[in-house]
């Protein structure tokens with residue numbers, strides 16, 4: 001079944017649990033895309049991409065330097081369109097010891113596609129990653145967490161194409177469902193199992209917030225994020241963080257966006273790199289497999 005299904009661990013004794021949790025590795029994931037890879041915004045349609053200023057190489061290399069300095073390896077979910085244009089960047093990611101997964105080819109929401117279109121896009125992304133030197137792609141993250149109750153069929157397509165882990169289903173109302181499990185778990189499909197690895201959320205102010213990614217991660221003081229990571233770890237769950245190179249851009253281009261997307265993309269970018277640095281040094285992180293290998297059953 002591959003490494004994702006290794007060690008289903010459970011601890012019952014408190015002391016044993018504390019020992020295990022000390023060794024518990026959290027997962028750092030990076031969605032490698034351009035600042036203009038935002039779904040559903042007409043001026044940012046793919047036809048416009050070649051004319052927009054590219055920032056992905058500079059910002060991803062900045063992040064690679066940060067991770068090198070912190071001694072952290074991560075999983076990089078790379079957009080196929082980016083891999084095709086910057087194969088050298090993919091090679092640098094691999095040479096630094098990171099894992100590579102797919103973030104689709106055209107960065108479209110999965111629930112806006114049908115099964116055939118999603119299968120074609122997924123296959124194209126695997127081909128472009130392979131051409132850049134990243135073979136045996138087995139982990140996927142959908143753009144904008146777009147595998148949810150509207151598109152669960154996509155998990156079957158992933159299994160069909162040899163994927164063993166998906167990190168697309170967020171336990172958060174606006175993009176997913178708060179009833180989704182918060183720890184990694186095995187999902188059954190008609191074509192076989194796949195490990196689902198959700199991103200870190202936390203209960204704050206009577207709401208579930210995206211503590212491990214997006215505005216929730218950028219808004220929160222590092223001490224708060226670290227506390228929520230520790231809380232997940234005490235409960236036996238590795239925390240999964242998700243970041244984007246464009247969040248670290250010292251000179252980010254911007255376009256007018258509808259309010260929800262504006263918040264998701266532009267809220268509190270100021271000083272994020274410094275806060276992230278503190279978080280990365282405050283807990284232990286590895287690639288997605290760190291969390292996926294602890295999957296229980298749903």
Ligand SMILES: [Zn+2]
Nearest residue numbers: 031033143144
């Ligand atoms: Zn994305």
